[in-house]
Amino acid sequence: MWPPLLRLQAALGSGAELVVVGGAVRDELLGRPHADWDLATKLLPRTVMDRARAAGLKVIPTGLQHGTVTVMLEDRPVEITTFRSDGDYLDGRRPESVQLGVSLEEDLSRRDFTINAMALPVGGGDLVDPFGGRADLVARTLRAVGDPLLRFAEDGLRTLRACRFAAQLGFEVEAGTLAAIPERLEVARKVAVERVLAELTKLLCGEEPERGLELLAETGLLDLWLPELRPMIGCGQNRHHRWEVWRHTLEAVRLAPVDPGLRWAALLHDAGKPGAKVMGTDGEVSFHGHEAGSLELAATVLDRLKAAHALRREVLALVRHHGTHPAGDWGDAACRRFLRRLGEDGLDLVRWGAFRLADQRAKGLDLEAREREHAAILARLEALAAAAPPLTVKALALDGAALMALAGRGGGPWLGALQRELLEAVIEHPELNTPEALAELVRGRR
Structure with missing residues (x-):
């Protein structure tokens, strides 16, 4: 675990129940590198801010309405969120309200997939895994926490995240979780395209992008966000292609x-x-x-x-x-x-x-x-x-001013035409790109 987290734990006190949550826990257990450390605590945001500042740490109130503050550790931002439960999701993205001060297990129950619903105490202690995330990691299975229809109704991006995690990790999507995706396309349709682009890019840059793309096609997400690609499926090719x-x-x-x-x-x-x-x-x-x-x-x-x-x-x-x-x-x-x-x-x-x-x-x-x-x-x-051949007009040995002086004319469309003609000549014969040779070519056009 990253050593600066221990300093943060000392600043917040032993009663803070500071834990690492989400993807950092998953990646730690898988031995995968990661850059983000998301933390959760039972302390309320104001208490986190006061104690961190008292220890000389820079604090940014990034999301107090959702129980989140950001602490800078060695110039890296680390988010700390108070244990919370979410209210109703009406826009397919964010809860209308949050309740702070719940138990850690209740906090973990609102997360998308079991492999992201684990917590690791900072400073040591047993893994908190109420939904079988570790077993799913071993089985290489992606499973929604609780009812997948409910999870996907809360945030439409979770349907795409299922495909993305499958591509990044090479995991199979559990049957019930997979079957729920086509049932929640109307929620997925509400997701901002900027979030969709970010997830699709992560999917494409995964270890098995073909797995994620096949899931998009199977579940209907391809038709939702990339409908132009559907006609490619089953489109036969010629003898130059195997597939x-x-x-x-x-x-x-x-x-x-x-x-x-x-x-x-x-x-x-x-x-x-x-x-x-x-x-x-x-x-x-x-x-x-x-x-x-x-x-x-x-x-x-x-x-x-x-x-x-x-x-x-x-x-x-x-x-x-x-x-x-x-x-x-x-x-x-x-x-x-x-x-x-x-x-x-x-x-x-x-x-x-x-x-x-x-x-x-x-x-x-x-x-x-x-x-x-x-x-x-x-x-x-x-x-x-x-060999750095001249490939642009700017690379010509005579610039525009020199060509105008040579021709005895002011600027105009003729100059661009001349430069393009000279460029074609020196691309054909790079040795002509000298002031003397270009001047001779110009004089020869008269």
Whole structure:
């Protein structure tokens, strides 16, 4: 247990019944790393604040109406909540009222899943586990505390949290808990999209994201928050793929590095395939132009979920370029143009390469050959990029002022056209990017 918690316990006194609760207990028992330490105590919030301040600790009254204060321990915020019970939930998110001063067991009874409804006394003592959370950890089972219909009626996000924990921990969802999820979709519909995005991102970055995504599809949550993906299920592909579109997508997500941008891109990159699917006269399936459809659907999903600009930009860039496959017969100039396009979209070559490799592996066929081809392509692109070729107008050896002086003209549309023409020339032949050579090219256009 984190040593600063002992200092906090000493500040609050032995009668505080200070315990670690929630995910920190779960992760401690599983031996998983974690950053948060959520605490509970029988002391009322004002008492917690007074005693912590008397011990020289910084205290922030973050949620007094819900019995919560935050104490800074070694520059880390630690929430301390008084043992409480919750009143009725009317908005599918928060209780209308709370009652402070209840027993620890009653406090634990309001939590979502048994594996999150345990408490560990700070400073030592027996695990408090009234609902069998430890046994469920051993059995790798996710089970609601009490009646799952009631738990999911209280907070609609808990349905998604079930899928997220299954993905993060690799657990099975207990049958009764799983069956309750479709019955509470109307409550889940009330959840703010910002909370949904956060949970979906955690799910995608879990150890077994494919497990969580399958649960979304099975329970109806996929149709609620990601309806654009439903047509991918059962959509067959061509001879270049081992699996249908949905299974390929699950594999791509699983194989992509654990990173929000890369995994969201893996999830959305082929969303346009069902709409672009065409059966040729030879019986071969094709998906020409599906990249544009995928890009449109990805933008729709990310906009609806109010994704941050940086995440949206990277995901859309990866989706936009996922159908471009530099080949061994490409010339150096074609490779440099591709690097320019990646740069214009703010894409890092290493991240593009990691995403492309996951997509290639997820096709499930000719893996060794695909991996060799990818390694060769990436090595060639990296070597060309290392030479720092001019890929933008700003990299030209003559800037706009110099070009205007050379042409004897003021600024205007002609200047941008000239710069683009010069850039094409130096991408084709980087050795031309000198003031003298560019000046000669300008004079030659007259």
